[in-house]
Amino acid sequence: MSALLEVEDLHAYYGKSHILQGVSFHVEEGEIVSLLGRNGVGRSTTIKSIMGDVPPHGSIKFRGRQIAGMKSHQIARLGLGYVPENRDIFPSLTVRQNLMLGQKSPRHAGRWAATDMFAMFPRLEERADTPAGVLSGGEQQMLTMCRTLMGDPDLVMIDEPTEGLAPMMVELVGKLLGEIAERGVSILLVEQKLTIALKISRRLYVMGHGRIVFDGTPAAFEADTRVKQEWLEV
DSSP states (O other), X not given: OOOSEEEEEEEEEETTEEEEEEEEEEEOTTOEEEEEOOTTSSHHHHHHHHHTSSOOEEEEEEXXXXXXXXXXXXXXXXXXXXXXXXXXXXXXXXXXXXXHHTOSOTTOOXXXXXXXXXXXXXXXXXXXXXXXXXXXXXXXXXXXXXXHHTTOOSEEEEEOTTTTOOHHHHHHHHXXXXXXXXXXXXXXXXXXXXXXXXXXXXXXXXXXXXXXXXXXXXXXXXXXXXXXXXXXXX
């Protein structure tokens, strides 16, 4: 049986710069997989290539279907969610309106409803009718993740969800990631904070110079001091 997401020999370019140089990995049903590495090694470009935001060269299969070359909105409709690093909210719309925009279809009853989001994050409910642009950075991050979930994805790719957040918000993000996984949604997580990645991931990939340089369990990663020193420590 094939994996939910299969990436093989993926290459990507920015102009003449060869960013991804043959990246291959997979994500299974209901699995949390983290993509680790220093800034600039191609982790965000990998997710953007899968989502069609950067032209991909190689094979990207979702549920056995080739999606390389498809448009982003077509990929999203197939059940792939994407939470970008830049907290891509609609600032003039209210929190509630932002959430409703994430719905695949008003007639489609998915795993998530606005009531679920408000139950997990009472702060969003308190500010439901407030323009999203006045929320704090942490609250905007929560809103972006929740809006993506409203589309009922089978796999959600999340880019640096804890970047720049206060410790309390980092804890809330970790809680939400656990909740997502409990509902059977797979996660591909790009994350700098090793503690979160090691705690929630079933498997880890480490990237270096546009390639995968490690693939294994959190336990195998912890035991491999060479990988940590060569590819992660500053």
